Amino acid sequence: MTSIEEQKSRLGKRWPSRRLDAFRARLAHTDALPQLAVLGCISGLLTALIAIAFRLSFEWPLALLLPQGSESFEILSRTASFILPVIGALVIGLIMHSCKTEYHTVGVGHILDRMQYHQAQLPAANGLLQFGGATIALLSGHSVGREGPAAHLGAVCSSLLGQRLQLPNNSLRILAACGVAAAIAASFNTPLAGVIFAMEVVLMEYTIAGFIPVILAAVSGGVVSRIVFGSQPAFAIPLIEMGSLWEIPFLLACGLIIGLAAAAMLMLYSLSTRFRERPVLLRMLCVGILCGAVATVVPQIQGVGYDTVEQALLGELGVGLLIGIVAAKILVSSVSVGLGLPGGIIGPNFVIGACLGGALGIAGSLFHPDQASSTGFYAIIGMGAMVGAVLNAPLAALIAVLELTYNPNILLPSMLVTVIATITCRMLTHMPGLFSIGRDGYSSPRFQSLSRAGVTSLMKRDFISHSRHLPLERIDDLLKSKPQWIVIEDVGEPKLIMRPADLARYMEEQLALEPDTTIDLQEIPAERWSIVPIHPRATLQEALLVMQQNDDQAVYVSQTAAPLMSEVAGIITRQDIDNYYQ
16 A cells, blocks of 8 residues: 555544544534534433333333233232332342442432532443332332433433543533433423423523433434334323312412422431431331331332322322322332432322322312312322422423323413422422432532533633743743743643743843843742643533632643643633633
8 A cells, every 4th residue: 555545544544533523622612502412312312212121121020910000019919018129129239239339329319419520420330220220129119210210321321422422521411411301201201391300400500502402302212202102191181170260279278288298208308318328238128118018008109100190180099098198108209219229209209299189189179069170180280299399390390290191271270389389398398309408509500600611612722831941042932922821841840830921021120141041930030820630521610620629720621742742732710710600
């Protein structure tokens, strides 16, 4: 092969790498919508496959084991209702006991932790434990849901995609939200609720740069889900309307009662999390015994519980059983998830809200039987209010209920009850939401703004790098290029930066220097800042955190250094970050 052909071959191999480098560089900016849109579609498709596999992993076995369907745990004997959760919990405990402790954290709370402290870099090991642990929990009839595990798996899948492509960390945050939205859309056939949940709970902000890729991911996930599971809503109930406007005062009372139930759930969950330091086998055994013991009395708490929701919506359950399910579900679900069982909490809240709303509807009909709305109406209202109050995500809850029921008539009263319930819960508990318990500062505007952009989008490249000893004859050439910074770097010594103006001022004051004089840049009168490295994939928030930890005024973006080449690719100061934020 000739030398020209060899060069063409080399260029051909490097072309994809150069294109990917340009793709990464563009993603560091906040307005990289086309690139984020492409990633959103890819993320949605991959996440949908994982979410569907997770759903089928427990629905198929349960459909074979339970004669009346995958949620008919009520047909089991009392002995089986007790033993099954205990065995499942022990298996989960043994699996978790054999894993490192850092792999035990799962669910939406784990996503928020990784978003806040690790720039959305989610590890695969936690995702594997989430998949296996949640599958076993649902197979063994524990009182947990499938939505939290699905969201975690979606975020892991999308984050690993970004990590594999070595994308900047600010884009990993969007990818994690895309995974959450696509997973919820694929699991429940609720694409819009997936988008709102990802923006309201995970990203905690609404921006065009976030909305577009998240929407595309949810659409992709929803399309794949409909191919596999069909387009039918989760609950097949007739259209329901509010009977009379005279019910509004009673709806306000319903909001207060649901808010009290949500507050009880939050406080019980928060209390249970205090025992996370206890041995995992002991915790899981307690979870199994609690679930099994309660299930012998109220077997409706076992499993995802969508069959119980549908019965409450259709008015097929008595008020005593409804109240029993509410109390049992609050106790078992809060303690189970609080002690670390790898299951979801949104599904149980749907069940609790539907049953509590159904019980309130029956009570309301006793006072005004002619004007009262149906029990199903109050059950739907209760679903949205309970989820919105517990998660502090009222908009996501409203959209989820709308998509799950395909009933637009419930929006106006549901908005009222959900807001009252959310306010009541927050006033009583002073907690921002179940997933945000113990996580302060994540939703601050400054954190959000600085996490949207990568360091390469703001770094200053107009600098001159030189060792501390600068010959006099080189000073004019150095200053003539008008750099913004002079980087002082010597092998084995910390790097410093100084302003060229300080060097120019010093030279004006030194009128009688010999031609062969060498200037020591670390000795002349000047303001010098030490700089430490930061990875080019980092966000501006990470850069600011590094400066605060080291009490520095600047950092440098590192690059792979070749011989006679500086490690400094660019410089970012605190002032640059302040100007960007303002």
